[in-house]
Amino acid sequence: MGTRLKVLVWAAAAFAIAALCCTGPAAAVGVPVLRVCADPDNMPFSNDKGEGFENKLAELIADRLGRELVYTWFPENTGYVPNTTGSNACDLVTGYAQGTGLIEDTNPYYFASYVLITRGEDTDLEGVTSLADPRLKSKRIGLVARTPPASILAMHGLIADAKPFDDRSRESPADVAREMIAAIESGELDAGLLWGPIGGYYASQSSVPLTVAPLVRESVGPATFYGITLGVRPNEPQFKHQVNKVLAENRTEITAILQDYDVPVLDREGQLAAAVGTPSAGR
Template identity: 30%
Template sequence: MQANKLVITAALLGAGWFSGGSEASVNDTLKVCAAADEMPYSNQKEEGFENKLAQLIGKALNRKIEYVFWQDPRYYIRDFLDKGLCDITMGVDKDDPRVLTTKSYYRSGYVFVSREDADLDLENWDSEVLRKANRIAFVPGTPAEVMMRAIGRYNDMFNYSQELVGFKSRRNQYVKYEPSKLVSEVASGHAELAALWGPAAARYVNQSPTPLVMTLIPDNNVRADGQKVGHHYSTSIGVRKDDPALLAQLNRVIEDYSGEITDLLEEEGIPLVDEPENDE
């Protein structure tokens, strides 16, 4: 069965399926696992930048995009993608072990968000302002938390961090920290700065009526024990492990439409960094 699929894919490649021409794909619809309400990535109104990227993928493959929306990010691969309810998922880490991953379609990093008029000296986690700030907005469970612990600021920010989600218990439930709220904390002056994933913050930084700046955090951070804490990550499309043919198609699209993909990301204001030299 898989051999037949690979033969069909090879024929499609030869026919120029990726050019958006009149040739129909084997399947007319590409089902995309997508968040129902995880902006700025995706929502049911298709307003997220990952929604736009999915539409570009669909156009390149000459397939109509159909979304299968999920509410909780913890289980959607197991309960949606693996069960065949959708074909792909946008925005997974490169080499995510749960799926086959395409070549990365962008690489970005964590940023410090601050008010432009504050003119803060923010170069890295060693910056003095981080030790003096009264409030630093961040999302628990991210590299920002690890570094907040490393510089001794996690405990004194604990209550503030809980305020940002209304003191919700984290036991057995998904607690969402809204990037828009964390950015607005900085814009309003309630927090001196935030440490956030650049793609999550960029839209709200750009839309803020109070001028804000994003400072890309270098990828050279270490914990107190000397272990590196990564801050730059590559993003890929996830495919079921039994569908290498679709993976090959998507890799071809990422290559051929790299300019259009970059344009969409830059329009969003996402800080982009180069892939490591050893990346394949």
């Protein structure tokens, strides 16, 4: 996720906002609503035009549950976790890291990691899948400040030649990703580190071939590999069960949606999931 790391931002604060502004079409008379908290401007995850993969996932879940989809727009750069209780509450919070404990979560609907992005023709770094690889010594590596890969680079003595991109700047995650990838394309950087869904999405738009390697083999430092879930209200086991059932029964279609956005989708063991084709609900 670049400057606003998708897997961690929802869990960045220990308190929530009590009331949220709700937008979206009104539900048809007699049709129950599925209210989803999502960012209105955070591609490839979501936007207020419904173009992100989390928009597509929300549409799928609403359809399978027979509910009318209504959004509560919640910009992630506020740094708060959306409140899932009270007036105008969310039924679901998109893209929530498993096990953080701030919101009840569903079963993971995909697994993702940070990624190392290099130029495809850079044979010096071909096959690098860990930041412990000695071939990264003296390489110019782009990183987002205060993220797990930044800590791991420091542990391996690779910070001196790294170029930080500040995740607290005024730039959007998309701007940071595009800037870092442009520097890799030009040769200003030998490699870059981004959250997988953002890295895969923007690397696929590059004018030169890039390699995107998931980082799942780190032996030191913080985790780089996460199960991604949906946040739900506590004490509603029946609803949570219904959502988990939708996720389980539509796993192939969900994986296809993610892959349509060039997300490096991993299994529980950190291996890349097999390609399953482009879904009808894709971009």
